[in-house]
Amino acid sequence: QFVSLRQRILSAVQKNATRGDPRSVIRAIDQFCSQKEWAMNVGNEKGCILDSVVSEVNPATVLELGTYCGYSTVRIASLLPPYAKFITLEFNPDFAAVARQVIAWAGLEDKVQLVEGASSDWIPKIKEQFGIKTFDLVFLDHWKEHYLSDTKLMEECGLLRKGSVLLADNVICPGAPDYVEYVRSSPRYKSHYFRSHLEYTKAEENLWYLGIIE
Ligand SMILES: Nc1ncc2ncn(CCCCCNC(=O)c3cc(-c4ccc(F)cc4)cc(O)c3O)c2n1
Numbered sequence: 001q002f003v004s005l006r007q008r009i010l011s012a013v014q015k016n017a018t019r020g021d022p023r024s025v026i027r028a029i030d031q032f033c034s035q036k037e038w039a040m041n042v043g044n045e046k047g048c049i050l051d052s053v054v055s056e057v058n059p060a061t062v063l064e065l066g067t068y069c070g071y072s073t074v075r076i077a078s079l080l081p082p083y084a085k086f087i088t089l090e091f092n093p094d095f096a097a098v099a100r101q102v103i104a105w106a107g108l109e110d111k112v113q114l115v116e117g118a119s120s121d122w123i124p125k126i127k128e129q130f131g132i133k134t135f136d137l138v139f140l141d142h143w144k145e146h147y148l149s150d151t152k153l154m155e156e157c158g159l160l161r162k163g164s165v166l167l168a169d170n171v172i173c174p175g176a177p178d179y180v181e182y183v184r185s186s187p188r189y190k191s192h193y194f195r196s197h198l199e200y201t202k203a204e205e206n207l208w209y210l211g212i213i214e
């Protein structure tokens, strides 16, 4: 019967990656998506940029918006200090189900809290539900038209502080023009972008880095 792409990605991980070895899980997904079928993981080129930002920020609290199959979740979780709190939000229950198994295969299930639901519903509840005051790092990789509204929502809920870093995928493709316009014209943010390519393709893409300065 029909096997969904996310199921094929999970099978590739279970077949080709070593349990408890996050790097082998990342490699298995990248090999599948570059040799077999494209999928919207952040990919290895942007993934290396993500790794360098995570390592530099060395965050005690991280929020990821949009888990998908857990590829970037595994990359981030494998770099966090033991005391870190990492929440990842996924809207689609089928994606969440696959992501849980990918995260578990990497042996990182104790480092990540995967929450199912819409970012706009969950962001206002994070403080009380998870005992988190502010986020040191936020990775935006969910609906592109929600980047701006969710950033404003995080500000309103007091989840961002001076020094918080936001990293946004896909600001060119599919694109988040209103978000880029807002953060570039706001005195509150210091922003710059990392030139890259759309995952598994040669199309131009940027990762948009935002440092909150006030
Ligand atoms: N509100 C809320 N809260 C929580 C949530 N969790 C998930 N969602 C829904 C998000 C659904 C997936 C989002 N990601 C993308 O759409 C995406 C697309 C492309 C792409 C596609 C086709 C092309 F031809 C070129 C590029 C590439 C990427 O790297 C992408 O990340 C949520 N929403």
Ligand SMILES: [Mg+2]
Binding pocket: 040, 041, 042, 141, 169, 170
């Ligand atoms: Mg993306």
